Amino acid sequence: MVNVGLIGLGTMGWRIAKNLKDDGLLIGVFNRTMSKAIKFAEENKVNVFNNPAELARNVDVVLSIVSDDDAVKSIMLGENGVINGIKQGSLVIEMSTISPSTSIELANKIKEKGGLMVDAPIIGTSILIEKREAVVLIGGEREAYERAYEVVKHFARYVVHVGPNGYGLYAKLINNALLGSYVAALAEVVNLGEAMGLSSSVIMDVLTKLSSARSPTSELKVPKMINNDFTTQFATKHMRKDLDLVNKEASRLGVPVPMAALALQLYRMSEADGLSDDDFSAVIKILKRRNSTQR
Numbered sequence: 001m002v003n004v005g006l007i008g009l010g011t012m013g014w015r016i017a018k019n020l021k022d023d024g025l026l027i028g029v030f031n032r033t034m035s036k037a038i039k040f041a042e043e044n045k046v047n048v049f050n051n052p053a054e055l056a057r058n059v060d061v062v063l064s065i066v067s068d069d070d071a072v073k074s075i076m077l078g079e080n081g082v083i084n085g086i087k088q089g090s091l092v093i094e095m096s097t098i099s100p101s102t103s104i105e106l107a108n109k110i111k112e113k114g115g116l117m118v119d120a121p122i123i124g125t126s127i128l129i130e131k132r133e134a135v136v137l138i139g140g141e142r143e144a145y146e147r148a149y150e151v152v153k154h155f156a157r158y159v160v161h162v163g164p165n166g167y168g169l170y171a172k173l174i175n176n177a178l179l180g181s182y183v184a185a186l187a188e189v190v191n192l193g194e195a196m197g198l199s200s201s202v203i204m205d206v207l208t209k210l211s212s213a214r215s216p217t218s219e220l221k222v223p224k225m226i227n228n229d230f231t232t233q234f235a236t237k238h239m240r241k242d243l244d245l246v247n248k249e250a251s252r253l254g255v256p257v258p259m260a261a262l263a264l265q266l267y268r269m270s271e272a273d274g275l276s277d278d279d280f281s282a283v284i285k286i287l288k289r290r291n292s293t294q295r
């Protein structure tokens with residue numbers, strides 16, 4: 001059986017690590033904030049590595065899932081980064097949602113060191129990781145995909161080989177462009193419905209059961225908006241980051257993305273209003289705060 005080292009014990013990484021440990025694949029972890037790695041290791045009887053290079057020297061598969069481009073560059077290319085420890089023939093499964101061009105650059109560097117890398121961003125929240133029902137979109141060579149599949153299948157229901165390096169991320173970005181715009185639109189109509197005097201149960205039923213535009217996302221997010229429960233499933237800061245990536249890629253390609261551009265502004269306003277770490281459905285708060293009191 002392959003042995004895996006995981007970097008990044010955040011909301012997603014912790015749960016992925018737990019599944020891999022339960023299935024006997026995980027041998028150790030690294031996290032920037034060491035106390036989290038120590039806690040995980042004590043609870044799950046795995047090794048703690050002092051830095052990403054040490055982890056890479058001791059495993060055949062490195063799985064990383066951290067916040068953004070800067071975080072990935074730091075764990076991969078930093079002083080004690082993966083690139084300094086990776087073994088000939090090792091595989092890197094990079095699952096963070098980052099810029100496709102950063103990811104392609106990194107895959108080339110890993111290849112120069114004799115390893116292989118796939119970009120493998122995830123569709124689905126931490127809940128789906130726990131249920132082992134996530135969707136993973138893989139970009140990379142066929143051989144790398146096949147090896148990655150043997151690991152990712154332990155927490156995903158669908159694993160799709162989308163194309164060469166970077167294409168998993170392109171596919172992820174069109175998903176999040178839709179998701180970010182859709183949740184902002186849901187927030188708009190929940191706020192409007194409440195101002196009209198519709199009862200919570202009517203708003204809930206229309207948007208989650210009766211509407212032809214209902215979806216698993218409306219089922220997940222509308223109750224949160226109605227109940228003012230913004231405990232984090234996916235943080236505002238991550239959605240803002242993803243829409244930034246969407247807008248940059250669209251500019252590079254010369255393609256108009258008016259919905260994603262507007263959604264980006266709304267999540268930026270959420271961040272400015274102190275909602276960075278809240279679930280991104282908290283975007284409804286910035287609309288509510290701007291409701292006119294004069295009708």
Ligand SMILES: NC(=O)c1ccc[n+]([C@@H]2O[C@H](COP(=O)([O-])OP(=O)(O)OC[C@H]3O[C@@H](n4cnc5c(N)ncnc54)[C@H](OP(=O)(O)O)[C@@H]3O)[C@@H](O)[C@H]2O)c1
Binds near residue numbers: 070
């Ligand atoms: N949450 C979701 O539902 C979801 C769904 C799909 C995709 N994603 C994507 O998955 C990735 C992780 O999301 P998450 O929700 O697990 O994030 P999170 O809970 O915020 O965790 C972020 C992780 O990145 C590490 N990190 C941040 N900056 C770093 C740096 N400069 N150097 C090294 N490590 C750094 C953090 O370490 P510390 O503990 O030291 O802060 C932590 O382990 C993101 O790219 C996100 O867009 C998330």
